[in-house]
Amino acid sequence: MSKLKIYGVPQSRASRALWAARELGLDFEHVATHFAKDTNTPEFKQVNPNARVPAIDDGGFKLFESMAINLYLAKKYDKGQGLKPNSVEEDALATQWSFWVMTELEKPLVTMLLHNVNMRPCEPATYEQCEKDVRRPLQVLEEHLAGRPYLLGDRFTIADLNVASVMMWARGAKVDMAPYPKIADWLKRCISRPAAKG
Ligand SMILES: N[C@@H](CCC(=O)N[C@@H](CS)C(=O)NCC(=O)O)C(=O)O
Incomplete structure (x- = not known):
C-alpha cells in the first residue's frame, strides 16, 4: 500500500x-500543494474536487476537510499517543468540538485575520460584527476550560488539536484575550507541543 500523502503547504x-501526523509519529509524504497555484488542476481535483487544501490520499482512500482528516488520522493511527477518542462519548465530544470551532469561530477569526494582514480587507461593520460573533463561543470555551486542562479532560486529544489549530488565529485576528485567561493558558499548552512546531 502506498504511503499516506498529505496535500497542502504548511x-x-x-x-x-x-500537526496531527507529527503527533501520531506517522511516516507520510508531504505534497506541498499551494492553495493559490496548484489546486485548480484535474490531477489535484481527483484528490479534492473542491480544489482546496488540505486533502489526503491514504493508500487510495481520499479525504478532504481538515477536521474530518484529523479525526480519521487519530482514530486510525493512534498507537497509544492518547489523541484518539477512547469511547463513543469521547468520539462524540471530539466531533462536537471540531464542528463547533468550524461553525462558531473559524469564519469570524479568518475574516479579522485577513483584514489585519491586508489580504482581504473588510468593511468596518463586518469587522465589528466578527468581533461580536466570537464573544459567545469564546466565553463557552473559557468556562469549559475552567474545570479541566484539556477539552475532553486531563489529556491532549485530537479535539484540542482541532480547536487549537483555529484558535491560533486569534492573535492575528487581534482578539483581546484578557477576558479569556483559561483559553490563553490552554492554547499555550497546545501550541508549545513539539509536534505543533514544524
Ligand atoms: N473547510 C476546509 C477549508 C479548506 C480551505 O479553504 N483551504 C484553503 C487554504 S487554507 C484553500 O485551499 N484555498 C484555495 C481556494 O479557495 O481556492 C477545510 O477545513 O479543510
Whole structure:
C-alpha cells in the first residue's frame, strides 16, 4: 500500500493535518500543494474536487476537510499517543468540538485575520460584527476550560488539536484575550507541543 500523502503547504489549513501526523509519529509524504497555484488542476481535483487544501490520499482512500482528516488520522493511527477518542462519548465530544470551532469561530477569526494582514480587507461593520460573533463561543470555551486542562479532560486529544489549530488565529485576528485567561493558558499548552512546531 502506498504511503499516506498529505496535500497542502504548511501556510494553510494543511498545517492542522501535518500537526496531527507529527503527533501520531506517522511516516507520510508531504505534497506541498499551494492553495493559490496548484489546486485548480484535474490531477489535484481527483484528490479534492473542491480544489482546496488540505486533502489526503491514504493508500487510495481520499479525504478532504481538515477536521474530518484529523479525526480519521487519530482514530486510525493512534498507537497509544492518547489523541484518539477512547469511547463513543469521547468520539462524540471530539466531533462536537471540531464542528463547533468550524461553525462558531473559524469564519469570524479568518475574516479579522485577513483584514489585519491586508489580504482581504473588510468593511468596518463586518469587522465589528466578527468581533461580536466570537464573544459567545469564546466565553463557552473559557468556562469549559475552567474545570479541566484539556477539552475532553486531563489529556491532549485530537479535539484540542482541532480547536487549537483555529484558535491560533486569534492573535492575528487581534482578539483581546484578557477576558479569556483559561483559553490563553490552554492554547499555550497546545501550541508549545513539539509536534505543533514544524
Ligand atoms: N473547510 C476546509 C477549508 C479548506 C480551505 O479553504 N483551504 C484553503 C487554504 S487554507 C484553500 O485551499 N484555498 C484555495 C481556494 O479557495 O481556492 C477545510 O477545513 O479543510
